Amino acid sequence: MAEKEVRLFGMWASPFALKVEWALKLKGIEYEYVNEDIPFNKSDELLRLNPVTQKIPVLVHNGKPLAESLIIIEYIDDTWTEGYSIMPKDPYDRAQARFWAKFADDKDNLSEGAFVSWTSVECISATFGVFTSLGEAQQKMLQEAREAFKTLEQALGSKQFFGGDQIGYLDLAIGWFAFWMPIFEEIASISIVDNENAPLLKEWFARILDVDMIKTSLPPRDKIYELSKQRREQFLSGQIKP
């Protein structure tokens, strides 16, 4: 049997692969999903397709591989130009969407000036920080995480979705928080995105999880819960390092 024109190398529990699936589904593109056993047992094919970072997701389109979830989403929108529009049409809106996606994703930012750096903890790193620490360190990180999501909320404002009346690039980029965050919060007995701290974002959590395409493509909650719990214990016991 011939290979499908589009293949996605992912991992069932990866939010980064899920974002790319969402983009493919919005466009109505058929694809084959290749589930990788990461991080300890990657296939030779993955290493061949993405030798530089060796990470999933990797999209293979007509034999040509591409890595990095947000870059893949832009590629999908650029290549299948018919149908659903993912990126904002206006150059300024597009740039702003990219800015917030970067803000949500960045682990850490080097200062963009004269190589004096400081730690600017953004959404994803702060969340993992809270999730993989305890006591005073966790409390400090919790403040930063709450601050980061409060800041992110500004990009939503009074809109239904970050993309406006329908989901777009930034919704795909950060939509996974809507599903994963309550799981993290439950496991670690903390609260980051709530009605007090980021009420608009909290409402958006409910709204995006109610979009049919999103709702029907999520991994099983109980399995994500178990895996997250297990990973947290491995972090806390020092078996794996952040």
Next chain:
Amino acid sequence: MAEKEVRLFGMWASPFALKVEWALKLKGIEYEYVNEDIPFNKSDELLRLNPVTQKIPVLVHNGKPLAESLIIIEYIDDTWTEGYSIMPKDPYDRAQARFWAKFADDKDNLSEGAFVSWTSVECISATFGVFTSLGEAQQKMLQEAREAFKTLEQALGSKQFFGGDQIGYLDLAIGWFAFWMPIFEEIASISIVDNENAPLLKEWFARILDVDMIKTSLPPRDKIYELSKQRREQFLSGQIKP
């Protein structure tokens, strides 16, 4: 006097602001340069224009501010569509250019799977690592930095420029290494990009520094040398932290 339509908030010694200047110059866009005294004495206007990351560069176009150098470069190419093309036209080439720019820029990458992370040291972080360490730690980082640039060289291959026959997005994104790297190497008595490790990249260093627009827009070498040396001493003595 009326404000110029385009203003760039930068800092004379910042390679990140310089990239944006290069894009503006390639397009032939007139702009006003506002030099910020970073990191210790930022203007209120900068903090108002970029409250989220508070970093330079910030481009202000018709009163609307935008941050993050690579995002600004894409915005410039998207907005002034006439004349010089900065981004590759083909969606796959465009995605690849973004991938390599991210690879060169990222400080650190969170694993894109199941939140098991590892440290993937890319060009910029490895370079700063070598520059701000000593002894065994430096030797270890040096290996990683040499590896990172050797990897980056693959994106150049046998082309004149990363953009092909003329400079493009990726050349602008990483061109600053051509000027700064030999300064870092000289100060720290190390060698990262050389004829042995990355000969094609080393040739590209010479080639891009010979492009008129680039050559005529560089900051004074002696001042960058002095500032870099001073910053390094501050890092090594613990006065400022990486």
